[in-house]
Amino acid sequence: xxxxxxxxxxxxxxxxxxxxGVALAADSKNQGYLVDTITxxxxxxxxxxxxxxxxxxxxxxxxxxxxxxxVKKAPPPAPKPEAKPAPKPEAKPKPKKPAMMNVxxxxxxxxxxFDKATMRDDQRxxxxxxxxxxxxxxxxxxxxxxxxxDRIGSAAxxxxxxxxxxxxxxxxxxxxxxxxxxxxxEGKGFANPVPVTKFCDNKMSRKQLIECLAPNRRVDIEAVxxxxKPAPKPxxxxKPEAKPEAKPKP
Numbered sequence: 303x304x305x306x307x308x309x310x311x312x313x314x315x316x317x318x319x320x321x322x323g324v325a326l327a328a329d330s331k332n333q334g335y336l337v338d339t340i341t342x343x344x345x346x347x348x349x350x351x352x353x354x355x356x357x358x359x360x361x362x363x364x365x366x367x368x369x370x371x372x373v374k375k376a377p378p379p380a381p382k383p384e385a386k387p388a389p390k391p392e393a394k395p396k397p398k399k400p401a402m403m404n405v406x407x408x409x410x411x412x413x414x415x416f417d418k419a420t421m422r423d424d425q426r427x428x429x430x431x432x433x434x435x436x437x438x439x440x441x442x443x444x445x446x447x448x449x450x451x452d453r454i455g456s457a458a459x460x461x462x463x464x465x466x467x468x469x470x471x472x473x474x475x476x477x478x479x480x481x482x483x484x485x486x487x488e489g490k491g492f493a494n495p496v497p498v499t500k501f502c503d504n505k506m507s508r509k510q511l512i513e514c515l516a517p518n519r520r521v522d523i524e525a526v527x528x529x530x531k532p533a534p535k536p537x538x539x540x541k542p543e544a545k546p547e548a549k550p551k552p
Contacts, residue, residue, distance in 0.1 A: 334363030344368060400530035407436045407525040411471065412496075414519040416452075416512050419466035426474065429523070433478060439529045445480060446524040447472050447487040450494060452515035457491055465489030471521045492518065 336345040336354040344367065345354045353368030364372035409432045411425050449468030451460040468487040476482045495518045502514035 334359035335365070335368060402528040403531045405440055405525075405527055405529050407432075407440070409436075409523045410520050411523065412520040413516045414467055414521070416519065417455075417463070419449075419463060419470050421470055421474065429471070429474065430478075432523075433475070437525065440525070440527045441529065442480065442484055442525060442527040444526045445475065445485045446526070447475075447485060448522045448524075449487070449489040450518055450520050450522070451492050452499075452512070452518040453492040453495065454512065454515065460491035461489055463489070464491050467519075467521050471523065475523075496520075 334356060336356055337343070338345055344365075346352060347354060353365075355368075361369075361372050366373040409429065411421070411428060414425075415422070447468045449464035449466070449471075451464045451467075453460075455463075465488065468489050472482070472485050472487045476485070495515075499515050499518050502511055504511065506514060
Protein backbone atom coordinates (compact mmCIF):
# COMPACT_ATOMS: atom_id res chain seq x y z
CA UNK A 303 0.00 0.00 0.00
CA UNK A 304 2.83 2.33 0.86
CA UNK A 305 4.56 1.63 -2.46
CA UNK A 306 1.32 2.37 -4.30
CA UNK A 307 0.98 5.72 -2.52
CA UNK A 308 4.55 6.57 -3.27
CA UNK A 309 3.97 5.75 -6.99
CA UNK A 310 0.82 7.83 -6.97
CA UNK A 311 2.58 10.77 -5.40
CA UNK A 312 5.42 10.47 -7.87
CA UNK A 313 2.94 10.42 -10.71
CA UNK A 314 1.22 13.47 -9.35
CA UNK A 315 4.55 15.25 -9.16
CA UNK A 316 5.22 14.46 -12.81
CA UNK A 317 1.74 15.52 -13.76
CA UNK A 318 1.97 18.70 -11.76
CA UNK A 319 5.22 19.56 -13.51
CA UNK A 320 3.35 19.58 -16.80
CA UNK A 321 0.60 21.88 -15.48
CA UNK A 322 0.89 25.67 -15.85
CA GLY A 323 1.38 27.59 -12.63
CA VAL A 324 3.00 24.64 -10.80
CA ALA A 325 6.75 24.42 -10.23
CA LEU A 326 9.02 22.01 -8.49
CA ALA A 327 10.23 22.97 -5.06
CA ALA A 328 13.76 22.88 -6.38
CA ASP A 329 13.07 26.35 -7.80
CA SER A 330 11.46 27.64 -4.58
CA LYS A 331 12.30 27.98 -0.95
CA ASN A 332 10.90 24.52 -0.08
CA GLN A 333 12.80 21.97 -2.16
CA GLY A 334 11.04 18.90 -0.70
CA TYR A 335 7.49 19.62 -1.86
CA LEU A 336 5.73 20.74 -5.00
CA VAL A 337 4.71 24.41 -4.68
CA ASP A 338 2.05 26.38 -6.56
CA THR A 339 3.95 29.33 -8.04
CA ILE A 340 0.80 31.47 -8.13
CA THR A 341 -0.35 31.03 -4.53
CA UNK A 342 2.95 29.91 -3.05
CA UNK A 343 1.15 27.02 -1.28
CA UNK A 344 2.33 23.42 -1.23
CA UNK A 345 0.39 21.27 -3.67
CA UNK A 346 -1.68 18.47 -2.10
CA UNK A 347 -3.18 15.37 -3.69
CA UNK A 348 -6.85 15.74 -4.58
CA UNK A 349 -7.51 12.09 -3.63
CA UNK A 350 -5.37 11.57 -0.52
CA UNK A 351 -4.92 15.14 0.71
CA UNK A 352 -1.21 14.43 1.17
CA UNK A 353 1.46 16.96 0.20
CA UNK A 354 3.10 16.18 -3.12
CA UNK A 355 6.76 15.45 -2.49
CA UNK A 356 9.50 16.02 -5.04
CA UNK A 357 12.36 13.71 -5.84
CA UNK A 358 14.56 15.90 -3.65
CA UNK A 359 12.46 15.26 -0.57
CA UNK A 360 14.27 13.91 2.50
CA UNK A 361 13.11 13.64 6.10
CA UNK A 362 15.36 16.58 6.93
CA UNK A 363 13.24 18.75 4.57
CA UNK A 364 9.96 17.73 6.13
CA UNK A 365 7.62 20.50 7.26
CA UNK A 366 5.04 20.37 10.02
CA UNK A 367 2.20 21.11 7.56
CA UNK A 368 2.87 17.92 5.58
CA UNK A 369 4.80 15.60 7.87
CA UNK A 370 4.16 16.65 11.46
CA UNK A 371 5.51 13.39 12.86
CA UNK A 372 8.89 14.04 11.30
CA VAL A 373 9.25 17.60 12.53
CA LYS A 374 10.56 18.05 16.04
CA LYS A 375 8.39 20.31 18.03
CA ALA A 376 10.28 23.25 19.37
CA PRO A 377 10.21 23.30 23.16
CA PRO A 378 7.99 26.02 24.57
CA PRO A 379 9.93 29.17 25.41
CA ALA A 380 11.14 29.27 28.95
CA PRO A 381 9.12 31.65 31.04
CA LYS A 382 10.84 34.92 31.61
CA PRO A 383 11.87 35.34 35.21
CA GLU A 384 9.74 37.84 36.98
CA ALA A 385 11.60 41.05 37.49
CA LYS A 386 11.93 41.51 41.21
CA PRO A 387 11.30 45.05 42.34
CA ALA A 388 14.41 46.84 43.43
CA PRO A 389 14.70 46.73 47.21
CA LYS A 390 13.80 49.99 48.82
CA PRO A 391 16.70 51.58 50.64
CA GLU A 392 16.32 51.25 54.35
CA ALA A 393 15.31 54.49 55.95
CA LYS A 394 18.09 55.67 58.18
CA PRO A 395 16.86 56.48 61.65
CA LYS A 396 17.03 60.14 62.42
CA PRO A 397 19.65 60.91 65.02
CA LYS A 398 18.10 61.67 68.35
CA LYS A 399 18.63 65.16 69.63
CA PRO A 400 20.53 65.07 72.89
CA ALA A 401 18.68 66.13 76.00
CA MET A 402 19.77 69.64 76.97
CA MET A 403 20.33 71.22 80.35
CA ASN A 404 20.47 74.88 81.34
CA VAL A 405 23.82 76.23 82.50
CA UNK A 406 24.82 79.40 84.32
CA UNK A 407 28.52 80.23 84.40
CA UNK A 408 30.01 83.09 86.38
CA UNK A 409 33.37 84.83 86.54
CA UNK A 410 34.47 87.86 88.56
CA UNK A 411 37.52 89.62 87.12
CA UNK A 412 38.82 91.56 90.11
CA UNK A 413 41.60 93.96 91.06
CA UNK A 414 41.33 96.45 88.22
CA UNK A 415 43.97 99.14 88.59
CA PHE A 416 42.77 102.10 90.63
CA ASP A 417 40.91 104.71 88.57
CA LYS A 418 41.45 102.74 85.32
CA ALA A 419 39.21 100.80 82.97
CA THR A 420 41.92 98.93 81.05
CA MET A 421 42.65 95.23 81.58
CA ARG A 422 46.03 93.70 82.36
CA ASP A 423 47.42 90.59 80.65
CA ASP A 424 46.65 88.40 83.66
CA GLN A 425 42.99 89.45 83.54
CA ARG A 426 42.75 88.68 79.82
CA UNK A 427 44.29 85.26 80.47
CA UNK A 428 41.75 84.63 83.21
CA UNK A 429 38.88 85.33 80.80
CA UNK A 430 40.46 83.18 78.07
CA UNK A 431 40.82 80.15 80.35
CA UNK A 432 37.27 80.55 81.64
CA UNK A 433 35.81 80.64 78.13
CA UNK A 434 37.93 77.72 76.94
CA UNK A 435 37.23 75.37 79.85
CA UNK A 436 33.79 76.35 81.10
CA UNK A 437 32.12 77.16 77.78
CA UNK A 438 32.97 73.84 76.13
CA UNK A 439 29.83 72.43 74.50
CA UNK A 440 27.69 75.37 75.66
CA UNK A 441 25.27 77.10 73.31
CA UNK A 442 25.33 80.66 74.55
CA UNK A 443 21.98 82.36 75.12
CA UNK A 444 23.11 85.59 76.77
CA UNK A 445 26.16 87.18 78.36
CA UNK A 446 25.69 89.73 81.15
CA UNK A 447 28.65 92.01 81.87
CA UNK A 448 28.52 94.27 84.94
CA UNK A 449 31.21 96.77 85.92
CA UNK A 450 31.96 97.86 89.55
CA UNK A 451 34.22 100.31 91.40
CA ASP A 452 35.41 100.92 94.95
CA ARG A 453 33.81 103.63 97.10
CA ILE A 454 36.55 106.19 96.67
CA GLY A 455 35.25 109.17 94.66
CA SER A 456 31.80 110.49 93.78
CA ALA A 457 28.89 108.30 92.78
CA ALA A 458 28.57 109.94 89.35
CA UNK A 459 32.27 109.50 88.58
CA UNK A 460 32.30 105.86 89.70
CA UNK A 461 29.18 105.12 87.65
CA UNK A 462 30.97 106.20 84.48
CA UNK A 463 34.13 104.33 85.48
CA UNK A 464 32.19 101.12 86.11
CA UNK A 465 30.51 101.43 82.70
CA UNK A 466 33.89 101.93 81.04
CA UNK A 467 35.20 98.74 82.70
CA UNK A 468 32.15 96.78 81.52
CA UNK A 469 32.65 98.18 78.02
CA UNK A 470 36.29 97.04 78.03
CA UNK A 471 35.39 93.45 78.90
CA UNK A 472 32.48 93.45 76.45
CA UNK A 473 34.73 94.54 73.58
CA UNK A 474 37.27 91.89 74.53
CA UNK A 475 34.83 88.95 74.41
CA UNK A 476 33.38 90.25 71.14
CA UNK A 477 36.91 90.08 69.77
CA UNK A 478 36.94 86.42 70.85
CA UNK A 479 33.97 85.68 68.62
CA UNK A 480 30.98 86.26 70.90
CA UNK A 481 28.02 87.82 69.08
CA UNK A 482 27.57 91.27 70.58
CA UNK A 483 23.79 90.91 70.13
CA UNK A 484 23.90 88.39 72.97
CA UNK A 485 25.73 90.73 75.36
CA UNK A 486 24.04 92.96 77.93
CA UNK A 487 26.33 95.29 79.88
CA GLU A 488 26.00 97.97 82.52
CA GLY A 489 27.94 99.76 85.26
CA LYS A 490 26.80 99.92 88.89
CA GLY A 491 29.50 102.14 90.38
CA PHE A 492 30.14 101.22 94.04
CA ALA A 493 26.55 100.07 94.73
CA ASN A 494 27.45 96.36 95.18
CA PRO A 495 30.70 96.03 97.14
CA VAL A 496 32.28 92.68 97.91
CA PRO A 497 31.31 91.79 101.54
CA VAL A 498 34.88 91.34 102.72
CA THR A 499 35.68 94.99 101.97
CA LYS A 500 33.39 96.19 104.78
CA PHE A 501 36.41 95.83 107.03
CA CYS A 502 38.32 98.42 105.00
CA ASP A 503 38.47 101.43 107.34
CA ASN A 504 38.46 104.92 105.93
CA LYS A 505 41.01 105.77 108.64
CA MET A 506 43.60 103.75 106.73
CA SER A 507 46.16 105.57 104.67
CA ARG A 508 45.01 106.18 101.09
CA LYS A 509 47.41 103.58 99.75
CA GLN A 510 46.23 100.99 102.26
CA LEU A 511 42.56 101.78 101.58
CA ILE A 512 43.02 101.50 97.81
CA GLU A 513 44.70 98.12 98.26
CA CYS A 514 42.03 96.94 100.71
CA LEU A 515 39.19 97.90 98.34
CA ALA A 516 40.82 96.23 95.30
CA PRO A 517 38.26 93.33 95.12
CA ASN A 518 35.52 95.91 94.48
CA ARG A 519 37.25 97.15 91.33
CA ARG A 520 35.92 94.33 89.17
CA VAL A 521 33.76 93.19 86.27
CA ASP A 522 31.32 90.34 86.86
CA ILE A 523 30.49 88.14 83.84
CA GLU A 524 27.55 85.75 83.75
CA ALA A 525 27.02 83.37 80.82
CA VAL A 526 23.61 81.74 80.38
CA UNK A 527 23.00 78.95 77.89
CA UNK A 528 22.48 75.23 77.33
CA UNK A 529 24.61 72.15 76.84
CA UNK A 530 23.89 68.42 76.37
CA LYS A 531 23.14 66.42 79.49
CA PRO A 532 25.86 63.94 80.40
CA ALA A 533 25.06 60.32 79.61
CA PRO A 534 23.76 58.41 82.62
CA LYS A 535 26.34 56.19 84.28
CA PRO A 536 25.66 52.46 83.89
CA UNK A 537 24.49 50.77 87.03
CA UNK A 538 27.06 48.42 88.55
CA UNK A 539 26.21 44.76 88.20
CA UNK A 540 25.07 43.19 91.45
CA LYS A 541 26.78 39.88 92.00
CA PRO A 542 24.73 37.19 93.72
CA GLU A 543 25.74 36.58 97.28
CA ALA A 544 27.87 33.51 97.72
CA LYS A 545 26.14 30.79 99.63
CA PRO A 546 28.01 29.62 102.74
CA GLU A 547 29.65 26.27 102.26
CA ALA A 548 27.85 23.45 104.00
CA LYS A 549 29.87 22.13 106.88
CA PRO A 550 30.44 18.38 106.81
CA LYS A 551 28.38 16.49 109.33
CA PRO A 552 30.43 15.01 112.19
